[in-house]
Amino acid sequence: MTDRDDAKWGASRGAPNWAPANVDLKTDVPHSARVYDYILGGKDNFPADRAAGDQTEKMMPGLSRSMRANRNFMARMAHVVATEHGIRQFLDIGTGLPTTPNLHEVVQKAAPESRIVYVDNDPIVLVHARALLTSTPEGRTAYLDADFTDPESILKSEQLASTLDLSQPVALSLIALVQFIPDEALIQHVIDTLVASLAPGSILALSTATGDYAPEAVERGVAAYRGNGIPMTARDKATVEGFFRGLEILDPGVVLVHRWHPDADAAGYSDNEVFMYGAIARKL
Numbered sequence: 450m451t452d453r454d455d456a457k458w459g460a461s462r463g464a465p466n467w468a469p470a471n472v473d474l475k476t477d478v479p480h481s482a483r484v485y486d487y488i489l490g491g492k493d494n495f496p497a498d499r500a501a502g503d504q505t506e507k508m509m510p511g512l513s514r515s516m517r518a519n520r521n522f523m524a525r526m527a528h529v530v531a532t533e534h535g536i537r538q539f540l541d542i543g544t545g546l547p548t549t550p551n552l553h554e555v556v557q558k559a560a561p562e563s564r565i566v567y568v569d570n571d572p573i574v575l576v577h578a579r580a581l582l583t584s585t586p587e588g589r590t591a592y593l594d595a596d597f598t599d600p601e602s603i604l605k606s607e608q609l610a611s612t613l614d615l616s617q618p619v620a621l622s623l624i625a626l627v628q629f630i631p632d633e634a635l636i637q638h639v640i641d642t643l644v645a646s647l648a649p650g651s652i653l654a655l656s657t658a659t660g661d662y663a664p665e666a667v668e669r670g671v672a673a674y675r676g677n678g679i680p681m682t683a684r685d686k687a688t689v690e691g692f693f694r695g696l697e698i699l700d701p702g703v704v705l706v707h708r709w710h711p712d713a714d715a716a717g718y719s720d721n722e723v724f725m726y727g728a729i730a731r732k733l
């Protein structure tokens with residue numbers, strides 16, 4: 450991406466030259482997707498994101514390992530949902546910046562015909578969305594620029610209608626998303642609205658931040674996020690279980706993400722360095 454016109458793309462605004470001029474990246478303000486990208490070792494972030502990431506990691510040592518454990522949970526969850534539950538359709542909200550392996554890569558490896566709709570409300574994720582739009586010839590991926598807190602805009606979107614068949618089971622994945630939404634009643638309303646539109650046999654997969662195992666570190670980390678204008682909320686196990694109301698939570702229940710169907714990588718983590726719960730549940 451070197452031969453682009455700087456006036457049309459972002460370089461003339463102090464933004465990188467791959468950023469379209471009509472997208473306001475708000476590069477001077479930390480953003481959750483870019484802080485996450487920085488902490489995971491990515492390159493799609495700005496000084497404000499790096500400063501926020503460094504500050505948070507300092508106050509919450511182990512944050513980068515916890516985030517990696519969460520990303521690995523996403524991949525194991527997607528594999529299990531595709532192979533053990535036979536799900537071929539995925540609605541992933543709060544997708545984040547492309548990080549290998551992306552969800553569609555995991556599920557299309559298991560079942561090439563899988564269809565995926567990615568949703569995020571971050572302009573920088575939108576800029577990178579084309580990297581998410583690769584697909585096997587048999588399957589399909591789509592990207593939707595929408596907000597989790599407006600579920601109707603997701604359900605009524607052309608991207609969803611042309612990619613997913615809601616009469617068949619769908620896996621709704623909310624991975625490391627709801628900790629950025631302080632209002633629990635709102636989260637519940639959105640989950641209930643989305644799940645109500647899905648066929649029986651559909652799956653809800655969710656991971657989110659908790660301070661249950663390292664309360665002091667997580668409290669400091671939450672304060673650092675909030676100090677940088679990112680509304681982070683850590684929640685206890687009962688609250689996270691509540692997000693699955695009306696659904697059958699599947700084995701092993703709501704557990705720290707490295708304890709969910711662990712593989713060799715997950716076995717390398719200890720409880721006090723993983724600040725995320727994860728689980729999946731089935732709609733009956």
Ligand SMILES: C[S@@+](CC[C@H](N)C(=O)[O-])C[C@H]1O[C@@H](n2cnc3c(N)ncnc32)[C@H](O)[C@@H]1O
Nearest residue numbers: 482485543544545569570571596597624625629
């Ligand atoms: C920490 S990242 C998680 C990325 C990915 N799901 C993962 O676990 O690796 C959180 C993502 O949620 C997105 N996000 C936050 N609030 C959102 C909202 N209200 N609607 C849609 N996306 C949101 C952010 O832009 C960011 O990309």
